[in-house]
Amino acid sequence: MIEHLLLLGNLNLWNPTGVGLGILGILATAFLLGMVHGITPDEHTWPITFSYAVGSYSWKGGMRAGLLFSLAFTIQRSIMSEIAYFALTDFAKHAVFNFWVYIVIGMVMAASGYYVLKRGKILHMFHAHKMGSESGGATTQTMPRYMPLVHGFIAGFGTGAFALITYTALAPHMGSPWLAFLPGTCFGLGTMSMQVIAGSLFGQWIARRKLPPTARATLARLMSGRTLAWAGSAFLLVGVAGLIWPRLWNISINTHIHIHNLHSLGVGFFLAFIVLILVASAAFIKSMHDVSKMGIPPQSAGGCEGHPEAAYPA
Numbered sequence: 095m096i097e098h099l100l101l102l103g104n105l106n107l108w109n110p111t112g113v114g115l116g117i118l119g120i121l122a123t124a125f126l127l128g129m130v131h132g133i134t135p136d137e138h139t140w141p142i143t144f145s146y147a148v149g150s151y152s153w154k155g156g157m158r159a160g161l162l163f164s165l166a167f168t169i170q171r172s173i174m175s176e177i178a179y180f181a182l183t184d185f186a187k188h189a190v191f192n193f194w195v196y197i198v199i200g201m202v203m204a205a206s207g208y209y210v211l212k213r214g215k216i217l218h219m220f221h222a223h224k225m226g227s228e229s230g231g232a233t234t235q236t237m238p239r240y241m242p243l244v245h246g247f248i249a250g251f252g253t254g255a256f257a258l259i260t261y262t263a264l265a266p267h268m269g270s271p272w273l274a275f276l277p278g279t280c281f282g283l284g285t286m287s288m289q290v291i292a293g294s295l296f297g298q299w300i301a302r303r304k305l306p307p308t309a310r311a312t313l314a315r316l317m318s319g320r321t322l323a324w325a326g327s328a329f330l331l332v333g334v335a336g337l338i339w340p341r342l343w344n345i346s347i348n349t350h351i352h353i354h355n356l357h358s359l360g361v362g363f364f365l366a367f368i369v370l371i372l373v374a375s376a377a378f379i380k381s382m383h384d385v386s387k388m389g390i391p392p393q394s395a396g397g398c399e400g401h402p403e404a405a406y407p408a
Contacts (some may be wrong), residue, residue, distance in 0.1 A: 156297020
């Protein structure tokens with residue numbers, strides 16, 4: 095037991111190798127790498143979790159969005175880790191593969207955003223409620239609960255330093271094909287631990303807007319829809335640009351910080367951090383403007399977290 099604890103204290107998360115670590119050391123390395131992956135800006139986690147979390151306008155709904163997304167992500171990484179044991183993932187090392195993943199992610203995000211914005215005619219529904227209509231206007235539907243799962247599984251196919259370490263340095267050293275999926279599972283669980291926290295914080299942030307419950311539900315729906323649609327369009331554009339000019343993947347700024355996702359700031363950082371901030375800010379400002387035009391006076395934060403008019407039920 096003491097030897098295992100000493101081993102954990104000497105884990106190398108910057109340039110790990112499965113040689114000599116043993117099963118416990120490999121799995122601990124994978125889990126800790128997953129935590130770093132979940133907490134640092136990453137194009138395969140932050141934009142997607144944020145987009146779905148704000149649609150819940152509650153910390154519980156945001157936590158669920160982060161959980162569902164990372165659950166599917168974990169399943170995908172477990173499968174790829176098993177495949178990596180048999181050395182079948184060389185195709186994933188090519189930058190062009192990531193651009194194809196961006197295109198698929200962008201298409202799903204944009205389609206989800208369009209669905210949220212267009213399906214319920216929220217402004218008309220809210221106006222009908224304000225005027226005292228008993229019918230409530232347009233039918234209130236909700237975004238399918240499984241959408242974060244779909245996104246999580248697709249996002250798992252994205253590759254980078256974390257994925258390549260898991261597939262090439264950890265999984266092949268598990269010693270048995272019956273255990274080869276575990277590094278991917280532990281990496282996904284580490285990511286999940288951070289994404290659940292991030293999702294709950296995103297959901298809590300939108301829940302604290304000083305608006306009545308119905309207005310908050312409308313704000314959450316508009317903001318999540320616009321974030322999904324606009325961020326999805328950015329993913330699509332970058333994916334297509336990368337297919338046309340593959341060298342785009344090699345453009346980066348070296349920070350000399352020995353933490354993956356922060357060491358080299360390139361396309362992934364641009365999508366995860368810059369686009370997320372710009373898109374989320376623009377979506378919030380535009381959505382707040384639309385809600386304010388409805389003439390609803392602000393009130394203290396509160397209300398029902400699980401309000402049925404949320405875009406993604408909590």
